Amino acid sequence: MYKKLFVLLLLAVLGWSFFTLLQTHQERQSLNPLSKHYVEKGPDEVGAPNLVTAIVVTYRGFDTLGEVTILFVSAAIVGLFLKTENRRRKYKIRSTSEILHAAQRLLFPVMILFGIYIFMNGHLTPGGGFQGGAVIATAMILVLLTNPESPISHRAFNLLESVSGFSYIIIGVLGVLLAGGFLDNHILPLGKFGNLFSAGAIPLIYSFVGLKVGSELSSIILNLNDVQKDDK
Amino acid sequence: MILIIVSMVLGVVMIAVSLVALHTKKLQAAILAAGVLSLMTSILFLLLAAPDVALTEAAIGSALTTAIFFYVLNKIKNTHV
Amino acid sequence: MNFFSVQGISLTIGFILILIGLWGILTQRNLIRIIIGFTIFNNGVNLIIVALAYMKGRTAPIIDQVVTRTDAVDKVADPIPQALVLTAIVIGVGVTAVMLSYTLRMYRAKHSLEINVFTESKW
Numbered sequence A: 001m002y003k004k005l006f007v008l009l010l011l012a013v014l015g016w017s018f019f020t021l022l023q024t025h026q027e028r029q030s031l032n033p034l035s036k037h038y039v040e041k042g043p044d045e046v047g048a049p050n051l052v053t054a055i056v057v058t059y060r061g062f063d064t065l066g067e068v069t070i071l072f073v074s075a076a077i078v079g080l081f082l083k084t085e086n087r088r089r090k091y092k093i094r095s096t097s098e099i100l101h102a103a104q105r106l107l108f109p110v111m112i113l114f115g116i117y118i119f120m121n122g123h124l125t126p127g128g129g130f131q132g133g134a135v136i137a138t139a140m141i142l143v144l145l146t147n148p149e150s151p152i153s154h155r156a157f158n159l160l161e162s163v164s165g166f167s168y169i170i171i172g173v174l175g176v177l178l179a180g181g182f183l184d185n186h187i188l189p190l191g192k193f194g195n196l197f198s199a200g201a202i203p204l205i206y207s208f209v210g211l212k213v214g215s216e217l218s219s220i221i222l223n224l225n226d227v228q229k230d231d232k
Numbered sequence B: 001m002i003l004i005i006v007s008m009v010l011g012v013v014m015i016a017v018s019l020v021a022l023h024t025k026k027l028q029a030a031i032l033a034a035g036v037l038s039l040m041t042s043i044l045f046l047l048l049a050a051p052d053v054a055l056t057e058a059a060i061g062s063a064l065t066t067a068i069f070f071y072v073l074n075k076i077k078n079t080h081v
Numbered sequence C: 001m002n003f004f005s006v007q008g009i010s011l012t013i014g015f016i017l018i019l020i021g022l023w024g025i026l027t028q029r030n031l032i033r034i035i036i037g038f039t040i041f042n043n044g045v046n047l048i049i050v051a052l053a054y055m056k057g058r059t060a061p062i063i064d065q066v067v068t069r070t071d072a073v074d075k076v077a078d079p080i081p082q083a084l085v086l087t088a089i090v091i092g093v094g095v096t097a098v099m100l101s102y103t104l105r106m107y108r109a110k111h112s113l114e115i116n117v118f119t120e121s122k123w
Helices: A002-024 A032-044 A052-058 A061-083 A098-120 A129-146 A154-178 A204-229 B002-023 B027-046 B051-080 C006-027 C031-053 C080-110
Strands: none
Touching: A002 B002, A032 A052, A032 B002, A052 A061, A052 A129, A052 A204, A052 C080, A061 A154, A061 A204, A061 B027, A061 C080, A098 A129, A129 B051, A129 C080, A154 A204, A204 B051, A204 C080, B002 B027, B002 C006, B002 C031, B027 B051, B027 C006, B027 C031, B051 C031, B051 C080, C006 C031, C031 C080
């Protein structure tokens, strides 16, 4: 009981400080100098209409590399925690309904196509590698819901993940050799502003990020599904 | 004006749903309430002129997180009986 | 500041969500509910960062027919906090997956989700 009172007191103090922050907050009227540079020079320097993509992939490319690394480490930790000795199942799983099977056959290719569409058009429209990868992982959830015994191999996903991650690094190093710096997108011609094949290497980089994120999230789901199969 | 009314309604729903997520008896209902909270947040991101963030929140925060929660909960229930 | 604007309302909701999430983390006994508290906290922080990037009457940072290259500076919201939140959401799902798999591991050891059971890890 005393503990709850103490927590309430803490929350009251925090809430009061938040309230004073809110009261003194003034809405900004113009962009700060750094954002101004990105918005003014971004279309000419990077060639991508979507400025958020320009920042995520090119200006702050190191951040994205670190983020993909964190996601990889967390997928590896999930695999380590959920490791079980025998992959042999001990009880029978009830088969799912015909409606789910038919819907899965119909929807799976469309979902994969939609994911690829999202990460290919990341420099033109809202979206990009992370969102497209999440859509692909959702398609994998649909497959596993329909048939938890699906023979999806972990090795294929691990291979896809390593190949796309390696290509991402190679493109970054090519940027050092051929253009201004690590992950510079000028290794390919900028092209016509607003076309699908424009903005230099951004569509390529975002496709590799999308494949890597999609295979990492899918491997988390596959590991959880394997635990489901294993012991009761 | 219409934007302010929509965001106020969204805010009331979000706060109610987050309280439900913490205080309902059933864990399934709590997880679903957390997913609904993410979905409402993504609509608010759209009103705040951030479509990229809204798409990410809807795809990752709302769908994938809820799915992972349910996989773990299902595993725990199976072991319990 | 003006509380009756989209930015003011969003900031208020974000701070209330942080308080609710912290309340959940500190008072709940069930491990899964504590993790739900973390996701609520996460949502609140992301909402505050995006709301700070918004300016009244401005639109999304994408160049097209409405927002041309020349007048983009006066028409778009700040893109940098949006890029940061994009990163934070993806890291959030990774951290949640790690917490949940560790919960599963703890459940295997003690066959309970109550945090009071795990007393030997207390110090």
